[in-house]
Amino acid sequence: MSEVDTARPESAYRPAEGYFDELFAADGSPRPHARALAAALDELGPSQLVDAGRRRDTIFVQQGITFDTTGEDGPSVERPFPLDLVPRILPASEWTHIKRGLAQRIRALNRFVDDVYHSREIVRAGVIPWRLVVSRSHFARAAHGIRPPGGVYCHVAGCDLVRDVDGSWKVLEDNVRTPSGISYVLENRVAMTRLLPGLFNKYRVRPVDHYPQLLLAALRSVAPAAEGEATVVVWTPGVLNSAYFEHAFLARQMGVELVEASDLVVRDDVVYMRTTDGLQRVHAIYRRLDDDFIDPLEFRPDSVLGVPGLMRAYRAGTVALTNAVGTGVADDKAIYHYVPQMIRFYLNEEPLLDNVKTYLMSDPDLMQAALKRMDELVFKPTGESGGKGVFIGPATDPTTLAGLGDVIRRSPDKWIAQELVRLSTMPTADGGGRLVPRHVDLRPFAVFGETISIVPGGLSRVAMIEGSMIVNSSRGGGSKDTWVLEDGEDRSDDTAPARPESLPPALPDLRYGAWTGQQQQQQQQCSPA
């Protein structure tokens, strides 16, 4: 398409060299599914994009769609959730592949959690050492022997995916404790339809707004109550939590109460909430706290966010918790290394989605090899999430790396090293509305109720700083709307009715008041009676 090349203006988007760009091929021409979008963006131009960005910020601030960020020196600042207006587009076939891979992975993780707290088959088979499992910071002894309804533990899962330079998808990390971000997915979509509805004209994008219904159905399905009688609540640590917006959002969308610890009480191994009408029984809790804080009688005794006696009720089966207690053992980064083997062991299948090549520092040989290549690898503490404590070798100065080496040598069990993935990039609007490449990842959200349902797309997180690969919102990352296209992607002409036309019933005409006043100058066109 050399004609296009020479005709392209100076300001045309140039993908970053050596990385896979989601929307543009290496020669700068848009990928087939992105052509219409590229054209629309061209037409829009930088100034309109900036304009739309300002309106977006106003809307988000007004509606309180915010996220707390960790400032350089620690204190958090509430700011409007950053949404970049250029959406990511995933063709239907691509999504099918991702969906299947994720469902497979989640099933395996779920079996693992069940296994670890019961018969430990996978340990007996010698696949994973017990010492490793039991030493994970989120392994919960209290969960031993408890089996929630249907054997489902990971009701809500968010596995982070990245696309490597060859275009293949890899799982970067699993999140099966309290993955967050779905509220932003939903709000981002609403914002996009308000700010840039013209962009949707050429695509048929799968909607995402059914997530709260999925979650509610899943919660109801695990609740120990008769059909239609289950009381479900969302349990938040409180207003000061950085993801509070999401807790309130989901509670509102599902139409259930948003409770804090002080609202809940356990009597006779049953959980109740304090209402104006007395104590009302609670059957299922969507909890957004880590295990450590949920019950001071069994976990951290200093937790003021917990409900004493909750574990007793949980054991007695009178209340369901999602996610179940103890799932943290599955999203530990050292355990992540074994997930492909889990898939083979429990499901007898080959993994559809690959891991990123990972080295356990608890293995002395691997540790030696990794410490020799500190400036090439990524080092992650096993028990954290949200990008906390991650060191990207090539971007870290030698002194810090040396210090990190010491830390790792002292407690190798708590660290892993990974090969650096050359994250894919996407056109992102800079301050002046011009499109520049920035690295992105993808966090789809899955609900495991009776079946596994995955919301089309998910949160595409983008690193706002040039060259940076840290995309977490708590570290200043932004987000993008993610479009999964329906099969047969191109939107057919609006005039051709794609729907079966059922004739609407004949409605009475609208009525209009008869005017007699002389001051009425306008001639009203009244539809005849």
Place this chain on the structure above:
Amino acid sequence: MLARIAQELFWLGRNLARAEHTARLLEGVFQADLQGRPEGQASATTLSWESLMHIMGGRRDREVSDGRDAVLDALTHDPDNPASVVACVTRAREGASAVRDVISAEMWEAINTTHLRLHGDDFVPRDHTGHYDIYQHVRERSALFWGLTGRTMLRDEASAFLLAGGRIEAGDMVLRMLRVALPDLPDGNQADAQALALLQAVGGFQAYRRAVPAPAHAKPVARFLLFERNYPDSVAAAVDAVNESLRTADSHPRASEPILRLSRLSADLEFRRSAETDADLRVTCHEVQRELGRVDADIAQRYFGGARAA
């Protein structure tokens, strides 16, 4: 009070309510239309644009194609289409002029400003924003007007007619939407998606979530919008509100045809609420709408000196 003034107030309420509900409906359908089908659904998800024109009543006298943009234009800011949002606001403002001595200064100003801004340059429709700004403007200003009515207007006959007009129009609009959006109750997915779009359009989603444990499928949504008295914009609530307003206005409520009819309609809705059969819902909508039409005729007959609605 003067029959003419009562009629002006009544229609002021109606026109404003019509503008607001039309704006909400268009916004909701527009939002739903932008996106495709949820996973696993065989059929399309939204009110068709042709259906929208039908909601506004009968045949079309002008050549309006069914494309989305044409319908949006026709129903949003076409001053020659009496059903358009802008035309409704204009009529409301003209009605308000006629009753400036009766409504408070703040109420007049609220309407006037609404009207003026719509005709100014603020709402040049830009392709990439659609008409969202207009809808939001109308929604907000309507809320302002009714809020001011509740705060600053004496609760007498005048306000009674104003409120009656607003509520009867609201009831009629919701019925129209129900009848068009849910023609094939209880037909599976298509009706369900339309029900959700409809619910969000009228702004009742959160209320529905809190009131009804069932998911937002066609039948429970239709029942909610018809029968739930605790939801202010339901048909049952509208009927009660009109009834109550007229009782305030009428010196002899027991002899008043519209009041008697409304009381009977209200009781009838309660009866129908307890009946379970699905097929009845369509019939219910049809019959209730017809009855509301008769109420409207009765009101004109009794209070406005027989000035019939055109």
